[in-house]
Amino acid sequence: MPWYLYLALKQLFPTGRKFPFFTAISVLGVSLGVALLVISTSVMGGFGYEIRRMIVDTQGDVQVRGQGLVEDGAGLQARLATVPGVVATTPFAEGVVMLQHERKPAFPAMQGIDVNRVSKVVPLERFIRAGSLDELDDDSIILSSKLALSIGARLGSKVEVTSPLVVEKIKSEEIYLPRELRVVGIFEVGHQQLDSSVVLVTLRLMQELYGLGTAIHGVNVKIVPGLDADVAAARINAALPPAARVTARSWMEANQDFLFILQLEKNMIFFLLLFIIIVAAFSVTSSLLISVVRKTREIGLLGALGGQPRQVAACFCFQGLLIGTTGTVAGLVLGFTTLYFRNALVEGFTRLTASEEVLTRFYQFSQLPAHTSKGDVVLIVVCSVVISTLAGLLPAWRAARLKPVEALRNE
Amino acid sequence: MSDAILTARGLRKSYASGDRRLDVLNGVDLDVAKGESVSIRGESGSGKSTLLQLLAGLDAPDAGTLAWAGSADTGTKRRATFLGIVFQSFYLIPELNARENVLMARRILGRLDAAARARADELLAKVGLTERATHLSSQLSGGERQRVAVARALMNSPQLLLADEPTGNLDETTGDAVIELLLGLCAESQTALVLVTHNAAHARKTHRQLFLRGGSFAHG
Structure with a gap:
């Protein structure tokens, strides 16, 4: 030395x-x-x-959204399935509703999901704390944990859901009754905002509550592990015709701010x-x-x-x-x-x-x-x-x- | 002198003192032969230490020439092998023990092998400090510290040893012992010695005695 x-x-x-x-x-x-x-x-x-994990786990790697409604959801998914790097897709519709349980109201964001496909894109089962995703049908709902706590709902409880469609019905002097749904699951992601303001229903029910017909708001996409989400989004945008009026954004782009x-x-x-x-x-x-x-x-x-x-x-x-x-x-x-x-x-x-x-x-x-x-x-x-x-x-x-x-x- | 170890000619040195220059050395000539011991005495401020620093190549003269064994190369690298220096204040490195202090002279040359370690042990034995080899300098007496400094100065088997008042911080008995040791070791290894001292008795033990006065040698 x-x-x-x-x-x-x-x-x-x-x-x-x-x-x-x-x-x-x-x-x-x-x-x-x-x-x-x-x-x-x-x-x-x-x-x-x-x-990042929460965004990807709840939204998927890439989200394809229409400028308005996507009328041909099945066609869009079929087209997405041909894009290299795309593993699975699941449609969704979303909107705010009024939810009541024993006169306790809440105004959560409601997500309509395709029960048969959603698990291929986002691991929802992992976040279910009580009940089961399999029990979700057109007459039931899954609540986020803190929301359930705040309105005093539990598994088996009945909640009433009123959608903004009620305004249209009142205008046309039709009678609109809130939809009664049975609580079949409680989920918890671990994020305060999501755990206190999101509920899940079937896509069909959401389309019905919002009067969407067969239209959807967008499609969540799962990509090959390791593939950059921005690259996948660019590929999808290149594969979709401009007439489709839909845009793919990676989870990073969607949350870039x-x-x-x-x-x-x-x-x-x-x-x-x-x-x-x-x-x-x-x-x-x-x-x-x-x-x-x-x-x-x-x-x-x-x-x-x-x-x-x-x-x-x-x-x-x-x-x-x-x-x-x-x-x-x-x-x-x-x-x-x-x-x-x-x-x-x-x-x-x-x-x-x-x-x-x-x-x-x-x-x-x-x-x-x-x-x-x-x-x-x-x-x-x-x-x-x-x-x-x-x-x-x-x-x-x-x-x-x-x-x-x-x-x-x-x- | 064919076997001259040290040759100094016309060494001059002056220092600034306020607006004036103070001439410390006025053309000093000195020859020291192999194995010879020379003492330099003089009053305080006569320039003894300045002369020793010039002879050691630690400072440059204003005028004059210096040669070590006939060579004008008095640079740092040659100094490490050609000469050893013993100072009045020992200057041991406090973080090192006695043996490590002695070995430091060889470490600086970058050649620390088994032979060097054996040499350090041999020197420590010669200065009577085998038992104290692992003691820090703070655990040694003044005399012991100076003996470590002597061993360190001789570690690289120098041809010339310069000692600047090596007994200045020691009591008389200890000082006498250190001088005896220094002279004995130099004689044994045929190392030339230049000893700066105030002590006339110590000076008399060298082969040649010089007295520095007014910036040059006066024989006395």
């Missing part, structure tokens, strides 16, 4: 000293910065990942927390500068023994690198350990502050999500190590500039 690396190691971890205080403080500063970056980017990534905000938030948090590492790097610089001043005569001695100025500089630069590397590794361990226990920590905190429900309502998720991407970890590691190494440059430059004769004269 070159002498300057050896000496750098010895200065950080002196012989016979179990706890090198200066080294520990410097490493701790860097590791706290790295840990915070890992935790925050992972949690932000977790939000993004959960939202939301995803952009999410990414922006993540980038801003990364940028702000990076300053913690920069502040820690300043403390490393300060400590190493003190070390250079304290060791002026030793630096002079090294020059007298034949050490080159660039080797003396490397000795201090390497200390910055070593502090950065050790701090980064410790920070990764601390960060991932905290992430592992995140839900227990959040649970403890919310229990202490009695804020569990507020947290769920505000952040939409019942559990704190975390998703760490390799790219984020690589970026954090590179930033941390580079900044810490740069922190050693100024002390290194000072040390290299010292002339042995002047350094040895220093008292």
Whole structure:
């Protein structure tokens, strides 16, 4: 090992000293910065990942929508089935209805689904908490969990559904009676908004409630795993004739504003927390500068023994690198350990502050999500190590500039 | 002198002192032969340490020439192998133990092998510190520290050893022992020695005694 690396190691971890205080403080500063970056980017990534998963799980990879109604839903699906990369399709119709149970009203978004095809595109069964998707027929309904709770409905309950069609009926002086439906299932996605404002019925029932005839609003599409959703949407748009008056949009395109905000938030948090590492790097610089001043005569001695100025500089630069590397590794361990226990920590905190429900309502998720991407970890590691190494440059430059004769004269 | 280890001719050095320049050395000539020991005495501020720094190549003279074993190459790389230096303040590296401090002289050359480790152990044995080899400098007495510094200076088997008041921080008995050790080891390895000292008794133990006054040597 070159002498300057050896000496750098010895200065950080002196012989016979179990706890090198200066080294520990410097490493701790860097590791706290790295840990915070890992935790925050992972949690932000977790939000993004959960939202993405939820969108894909409830809407499919690609959604094809008409500018108005799609009259020939079967024809559209047949055409979509010929597009390379399309695995399955399922039609849908949607709209807002008024729903009542024991005089408790709600105004959820109603989704009409094709019970026979929907599972090929979105894994709805996975979200059914009570009842079964198989029991859904033209006289029944599946409620989202929080909605069911808010109106006091449970499995077997009867709810009354009134669609906006009632306005047309009143205009033409026809009698319109609300449709009575039996609750055959309760679903829960884990997202506050979806779990409190969505109900599912059969496509036929939705078409009837909205007077659509055989028309639909669009088709959800599942694509081959690994195929980019934007590429699939482009292929579909190219395959559909303009006369069809339908447009395919990937889940990313359909939610691009939301995803952009999410990414922006993540980038801003990364940028702000990076300053913690920069502040820690300043403390490393300060400590190493003190070390250079304290060791002026030793630096002079090294020059007298034949050490080159660039080797003396490397000795201090390497200390910055070593502090950065050790701090980064410790920070990764601390960060991932905290992430592992995140839900227990959040649970403890919310229990202490009695804020569990507020947290769920505000952040939409019942559990704190975390998703760490390799790219984020690589970026954090590179930033941390580079900044810490740069922190050693100024002390290194000072040390290299010292002339042995002047350094040895220093008292 | 054919076997001259050190040849200095007309060395001059001055420093700025306010608006004036202070002439410290006014044309110093010095020859030191292989295995010879030379002492340099002088009053405080007479330029002894400045001369030693010039002889060690740590500082450049304003005028004059310097040659080590006939070569004008007095650069950092050659210094590492040609000469050893012992300072008044020991200058041991506090993070290293005695053995590691001695080995540092060889580490800087980048040749740390089993022979080097054996050499370090041999030198520590010669300076009587085998038992203290793993002690940090803070755990050693002043005399022991200076003995480690002597061993370090001799680690690369230099042809010339420069000692700048090596007993200045030691009591009389310890100082005497260090000088005996220094002279004995130099004589044994035929290493030339230039000893800067205030102590007349120590100076008398060298082959030749020089006295620095007014920036040049006055024989005395």
